[in-house]
Amino acid sequence: MNKDFLSDEHMINRALASINRMWAVSLRHLRQMRGDIGRLIHIFYWPFMDLTVFGFMASWVQQDYAQDTNLLFVILVAMVAWEIVARANMDVSIHFLEDIMDNNVVNMFASPLSLREWAGGILMLSVVNVTVLFFFCVLVIELLYRLNILVIGFAIAPFLFNLFIAGLAIGFFATGLLVYFGRAFLGVMYMMGWFFSPFSGAFYPIEVLPYSLRIIAQTLPLSYAIQGIRLLVQHGTISWRLWTISLLMSSIYLVCSLIFFARMFSLSKRKGLARLSD
Amino acid sequence: MMFLPALNRMWAIALRHGRQLYTDPLRFLNGFFWPLLDITIWGFNAQWVQQQFVHDPRIQCAMLAALVGWQVARRAIIDVSFHLYEEMSDRNIANMFASPLSLVEWVGGITILSAVNVVATLFICLVGIKMLYGFNLLALFGLSLLPFLITLFIAGLAFGFVSAGPLFIWGRRVHGFIFVLCWIFAPFSGAFYPITILPPWWQLIARILPLSYLIDGMRFAVMTGIMPWSLWSIGFVLSLFYYVILFAVFTLLFMHSKKRGLDRLAD
């Protein structure tokens, strides 16, 4: 009882305890998803819808105008890449939103949980979500278009990783705003991820964009990774240059948005976390 | 003269939602972000397809026209269901209907509002298209596209009843479903690709819905400059048919819901 409990814990024990807390956060959301059919439908429905609409469009163009290319394949792979970005982004903001809607923010943060651990838990959760999503997309594409993107999926995995990081960067930025502005920010939150989609290069190469928009796209990490993916799928060449650029940019953006998120969280505490409720 | 009080009540409903929509910057943004996003993504996609593969200068125009058609229908669908959800959110359902207001008048009010919204959406889409791709869709094809757009509006309202149905059955908590049931019509609309590319079962579903005829008609009008009245009439008849049937179903659901109490919908 008289020992100073702050310093007597072994480093490994502290790290393990930290990971346990992160896992508690992941569990809290996973268990909720399991019981929430609405959320499960949303997780799979929108990627399915995107794959359907864009896939059939590409299928039509290829069939009628571009028979000797693998346009459909290229577009589908790019779509899956975008869905991963969108999912990583949503994972951060949707789960914080869930805590707001459940009046659970105080319960979560008036506890031994630190903000870093919450972010870590969300990261764990997102890795699981993105992996499941990838395999779901593989399945859908197989069923609808009889194409197998699994093999190429493993080949483009390094690029997908960069896109995952970029998605998280968007997510933490959006969540930073959500933490401060609360529920009023809901509508903008959904827009945030898709706002970047015209600049991603997933739906068309950014060369198509007019000059001013193209400049904006070039300051974002998404287009480099997507371009790298397109090169790999169309010509089979791996451009490490594009991979490195996108990794560096994504990481820098992620670090910046994590800092932003932490700052907004502490600003929000000045007004009181208890006001973030339904 | 008998209609005047009814019209007043309809206008009141239109105002009640319209004021919120057009004065709250966040709601306003929400209403017009998504159409603009679609215009951007699909427009540049079409431009790329045209430049790389098709080499027919009218393809992009045709694809954009089809997309605008879908935006009209989408807006109408969402208007019916989303505003019903808003009533429930504001715990206003009982207030609204424990009053001289009847369901028909509520729908009438929403129709007025939706007409305004659709015009605003069209305007924004046309401006977006002009700014991004440089052609003025209205000036080039306005008159021939108008009948299609009006019919798409009617079809959209009809499917709005479908999208709003679950709200009467399960209440506020299925609000996510509104958007699910709106976009479920998208693959069958022919807005993004001709429905002939769809697998057989999907094509069948697309053929019994009015959207594909109308949007195909729009694409045809842009590509060839001829007005395909046959396509339009099929679309028009189907739209009216669906409107009547789905409105009847909507009313039935409402009356059934009243038996279990409108208040429980708010939770």
Next chain:
Amino acid sequence: MVSSPLRVVNLTKKFSVGKWHWKKAKREQMLAVDHVSFELKKGELLGILGPNGAGKTTTIAMLLGTLTPTSGSIFYFDKDFSCHRARLFSKISFASGYMKLPSRLTVWENLDIIGRLYGMPWRERRKKIDEMLDVFGIQEIKNRYTGPLSAGQMARLMLAKALLPDPEIILLDEPTAPLDPEMAHDVRHVLLQEKKRRGVSFLFTSHNMDEVTYLCDRVLVFKNGRIVADDTPRLLAASVKSARLLLTIAAGLDSAVKYLAQEQFSYDVTDHKLLSIEVDEAMIAPLLITLAQMQVIYLHLQIEKPTLQDYFIQLAKRGT
């Protein structure tokens, strides 16, 4: 030297209310908590009382770390809370009668998550959850979603959550408010047992004066963001000088009433000839003598000593 579980020094919270102005000095500020200092001793049950808006909830929010103070410090176990928040929290927990847990998780799952957050190993966690479910009588609903629970069940669940990680200090914000009297009594008993058995310190807000009098070793009274009294409940009640004298009058009621009105006593008459007079304890004897001299005859006499409630009402009436 036993460290004090909680020590608060000059805690202050200012909120910006009204219109936003770019010059900070011109913004309208509200002082919710004004240089509050107190200490919670080990094994003590400290009550916090005060009218609504007095700053109680704001103070508790700051003690939980969900609200950043404008100035001042909080020390748990002699360590600065702002530096070691997450580590210190392994010994702190809280419950509120009005808060909820995620509605789409079951009772058991919610407790499990809390247990994990506090780093309880799984065997201990399972055992303790079972124990808490039994103690608070929510064993039968352990697999139900928390969404449809009644207010009373949710309040008990929150208390189970608070006691689950065997903390050394528990902050409670009106925990028994939604409970029916019998259940509230059982809960109080449980809290006192924890206190005795493990020497847990409690911080306790309530509007129920009887409960505060029964439970608390000491009471802090908040008013307008400041602590205006810090004493035991009995002594606070005793600071109210006036008692209530209840007489069932047999004869002479009119002359008694005339006299009381004339002397400006605060009194009340109900239809069973029950005369109730507010009078300083010291003046009871002289008043009875005077009434006897006026030929006022009573059948029953009852003296009601001041309670914490009377103290509170007097405080509210007194103004700042």
